[in-house]
Amino acid sequence: MEIDEQFLEYIEDQKLRQNGTTPHKIETRLTTTDDSGLNDNEADRILMVNVYSYIDNRVEYMTRLREKFKRDGFLVVVDYKESSEGRSATEISPVSIKEVQQELIDAGYKIVEIDNESLKYQYLLVAQPGVQ
Secondary structure, X not given: OEOOHHHHHXXXXXXXXXXXXXXXXXXXXXXXXXXXXXXXXXXXXXXEEOOHHHOOOHHHHHHHHHHHEEEEEEXXXXXXXXXXXOOOOOOOOOXXXXXXXXXXXXXXXXXXXEXXXXXXXXXXXXXXXXXX
8 A cells, every 4th residue: 555656656666676476466556644544344455655644544444454454355554663763854743663553452452472672763563463
């Protein structure tokens, strides 16, 4: 999922550079900050990179997003750490990993993995939608 068409084009370009079977398994989607544009039971995995802090009404959005996953689907959120030097000064303030974790729990997700160490400027959080 991407909210900026420029970055969507970059991802598509990177897919073309890949060898093997992966590129055809990746579908990019231009979305908005208030609607994912996905159909119910459509996604195996949803990857959000540097998008989470831009989402309007995050708990509500993420609650609606749960319906878009296929069985055993999962969400990966990669976003800037609060103290990150890798961000542009014009970007919106990052959301802390603790805040993302709590918002996802409030939206009905089970947190599977939290990684605040592997990436220099970003954290990674993996969650599975709960059954409601």
